[in-house]
Amino acid sequence: MLNVAKAPRPQSLADRVRADFPILRQLVHGRPLVYLDNAATTQKPQSVIDAMRRYYEHDNANVHRGVHALSERATEAYEGGREKVRAFIRAHSTREVIFTRNATESINLVARAWGDANVRAGDEVLITAMEHHSNIVPWQQLCARAGATLRVGPIDDRGDLILDEFARLITPRTKMIAAAHLSNALGTINPVAEIVALARKAGAAVLIDGSQAAYHMPVDVTALGADFYVFTGHKLYGPTGIGVLWGREAVLNAMPPFLGGGDMIRSVTFAGSTWNDLPYKFEAGTPHIEGGIGLGAAIDYVSAIGFDAIGAHEAALLEYGTARLSEIPGLRLIGTARRKASVLSFVLDGIHPHDIGTVVDREGVAIRTGHHCAQPVMDRFGIPATARASLAMYNTTEDIDALVAALGRVRQLLG
Numbered sequence: 220m221l222n223v224a225k226a227p228r229p230q231s232l233a234d235r236v237r238a239d240f241p242i243l244r245q246l247v248h249g250r251p252l253v254y255l256d257n258a259a260t261t262q263k264p265q266s267v268i269d270a271m272r273r274y275y276e277h278d279n280a281n282v283h284r285g286v287h288a289l290s291e292r293a294t295e296a297y298e299g300g301r302e303k304v305r306a307f308i309r310a311h312s313t314r315e316v317i318f319t320r321n322a323t324e325s326i327n328l329v330a331r332a333w334g335d336a337n338v339r340a341g342d343e344v345l346i347t348a349m350e351h352h353s354n355i356v357p358w359q360q361l362c363a364r365a366g367a368t369l370r371v372g373p374i375d376d377r378g379d380l381i382l383d384e385f386a387r388l389i390t391p392r393t394k395m396i397a398a399a400h401l402s403n404a405l406g407t408i409n410p411v412a413e414i415v416a417l418a419r420k421a422g423a424a425v426l427i428d429g430s431q432a433a434y435h436m437p438v439d440v441t442a443l444g445a446d447f448y449v450f451t452g453h454k455l456y457g458p459t460g461i462g463v464l465w466g467r468e469a470v471l472n473a474m475p476p477f478l479g480g481g482d483m484i485r486s487v488t489f490a491g492s493t494w495n496d497l498p499y500k501f502e503a504g505t506p507h508i509e510g511g512i513g514l515g516a517a518i519d520y521v522s523a524i525g526f527d528a529i530g531a532h533e534a535a536l537l538e539y540g541t542a543r544l545s546e547i548p549g550l551r552l553i554g555t556a557r558r559k560a561s562v563l564s565f566v567l568d569g570i571h572p573h574d575i576g577t578v579v580d581r582e583g584v585a586i587r588t589g590h591h592c593a594q595p596v597m598d599r600f601g602i603p604a605t606a607r608a609s610l611a612m613y614n615t616t617e618d619i620d621a622l623v624a625a626l627g628r629v630r631q632l633l634g
């Protein structure tokens with residue numbers, strides 16, 4: 220085990236970036252805020268807040284439709300956000316980058332538009348046992364509509380996907396394989412390249428849910444070669460209400476639209492309508508303009524820091540946090556995968572996670588407790604819930620020390 224006394228103090232990145240996040244400069248219940256709920260949503264740097272504010276103060280207009288200066292500026296800024304997403308995930312073209320409300324909507328879009336056109340009675344959809352509800356329920360609904368079957372690849376006691384059993388569940392009827400890049404409940408990093416290769420071999424489509432990955436590690440959708448990759452802006456230091464569906468252009472072109480209305484059409488008569496080009500075919504109605512702009516600013520921010528620095532910082536924090544939590548008597552970490560990101564899910568003997576969350580909140584420490592929208596993961600480990608501390612670039616070893624001290628308080632009060 221790590222010798223905590225000699226643990227690296229990986230604070231240089233956090234020291235550099237903390238000042239960029241105004242929300243972190245506050246007291247909660249009279250104590251400095253320690254924000255450890257980043258897997259739920261990350262905090263926003265000043266540059267993201269400023270970009271959205273600037274849009275409303277100077278450029279607010281509807282996009283794509285106007286010839287006036289404000290509309291042109293708004294369109295340029297919004298489409299600029301799309302180009303930043305394209306470059307960030309290394310997509311071939313902005314035609315492959317569809318803005319949605321969030322990852323949940325992105326997956327629903329695929330399950331509806333692609334799924335209804337491609338999945339038939341007797342077909343199968345394969346997911347993993349560590350999925351977020353967003354990557355379970357839309358497939359369940361699709362299977363119910365189509366008369367198809369949902370299959371689930373198992374995970375082991377560490378929270379790793381059992382890849383050979385997963386592979387054995389693939390049959391000639393498997394039409395879609397959908398898997399998380401990184402589990403929000405366990406921190407497991409899935410072998411997505413292998414999953415994509417299995418799908419390719421079987422002739423199945425494949426969707427990767429990158430909601431948790433996109434803010435921890437670089438993503439190259441072109442190299443990965445899946446059919447769909449989804450993520451959500453608010454976890455990537457961007458605003459809520461904006462998500463991304465990346466899809467391979469040929470696959471998106473072959474799909475019918477999802478929602479109907481303005482912007483997604485080329486022409487409309489009462490006899491029928493024709494569809495706009497990508498990506499607009501899948502973007503009905505006035506989009507979340509300031510969301511696209513804010514997400515672009517978030518990508519600028521993250522790119523300027525770089526995933527080498529972010530990854531090294533978070534890996535050191537995870538190591539430190541794992542060692543510190545492991546010293547606590549009666550604490551069990553849930554999720555100890557071989558490849559893991561900075562998520563520390565745990566249970567404490569005899570104390571309900573909800574009570575843990577409430578007591579540590581009084582100490583100024585924000586963690587999440589519950590099933591983390593992954594009830595099947597809780598069932599797999601035979602627990603109702605966990606407490607989860609999840610780390611981001613601005614967290615410090617002092618934040619983890621504060622959590623450990625707050626857990627001491629939990630023991631004092633409830634243990």
Ligand SMILES: Cc1ncc(COP(=O)(O)O)c(C=O)c1O
Pocket residue numbers: 258259321322323324351353354399401402403428430431451462592
């Ligand atoms: C792995 C994973 N997938 C999907 C989602 C859904 O994200 P959103 O609620 O922004 O759609 C989350 C959010 O926690 C997640 O962690």
